[in-house]
Amino acid sequence: MNATYWTFIIASIFLLAFIFWAVKTNYLKRRHPVFSNSWRAILEDKVSFYQTLTASDKARFEKEILYFINRITITGVEMEIDDTDRLLVASSAVIPLFGFPELRYRNISEVLLYKGTFNADNQTEGEARNILGKVGSGTMNRLMILSLPALHQGFENEKSKNNVGIHEFVHLIDKADGVTDGIPENLMQKQYVLPWLQLVHREIEKIKENESDINPYGATSEVEFLSVASEYFFNQPDLFAEKHPDLYELMTKMYRQEP
Incomplete structure (x- = not known):
């Protein structure tokens, strides 16, 4: 083995070490080790949802937020995003x-x-830009793609039954068992x-007959009904329990929560 060979080996080792260091440094920069008071x-x-939790549950909620933010990349497309945006995404999850x-x-x-909104080709320009969220x-x-204004609206409008972030993460939960069918087998x-x-x-039949206050989009399929009903369940639990007591009772068992 000549000197050129050993030079190549040593250079390769240094290159790999540098790449490892760069990746680790970038990860650590992105990582948030503690939950700050400003986030709280x-x-x-x-x-x-967070406001109504006990002190111990708030601490657990914060821990889950940190876990999500440290492992899932949240990217603004052609715009800068801030901590509020990231926290609303993580809360939706x-x-x-x-x-x-x-x-x-x-x-x-x-x-x-x-x-803003986008179309089926994920474009923000042109026609048919009526999509607020999508699981890829x-x-x-x-x-996952989310409209930032729609994400905020789902948390800011206290009377809204809609929350696009929760909607799309429920799709992911449904998808996790291998079949997207409106039956979240990992939970139910x-x-x-x-x-x-x-x-x-x-x-769904009541929705089609205009006898339900659930978003008509829920009548599209069992898959969309699960996500639409879940938005309502978490955003307006008291109203949902009043209007749909049987659904509410079953969903408290499904989610192991009584919001």
Whole structure:
């Protein structure tokens, strides 16, 4: 073995070491080791779900927020985003799974925030820009796209039954068992599946007959009904319990929560 060979080997080792250092440094820069008071103030101001928690549950909520933010990239597309934006994305993820401390999202790597609505081709210009959120598939697998204004509106309007962030993360929960069918098998015990489907089909018929206050988009399919009903369940739990007591009772069992 000549000197050139050893020079190449040593140079390769140094290059690999530099790459490892650069990746680790970038990760550490992005990583948030503690939950700051400024973040806590944002949650107290923006996230009603957090406001109603006990002190111990607030601490657990913050821990879950940190876990999410440290592992999932949140990117503003053609715009700068701030801590409030990131915390609202993370809250959207944490809320549906809060009754399941042992569960984590394994089917997402990045959330893209758009400055407005977009179309089926993920474009923010042109026609048919009526999409507020989307879970990616195919080449967009492990990605989620959210309209930033719609994300904020879901938390700021106290009378709204809609929350696009929760909507899309419920799709991810549904998708996690391998089949996107409106039955979140990772959450729902088997004895509740048939009663759930019966209630879903009954309510979809009411929506189609204009006899329900659930978002008409929920009548599109069992998949969309799950996400639409979940938005309502978490955003307006008292009203949902009043208007849909059977659904509310079953969803408290499904999510292990009584919001």
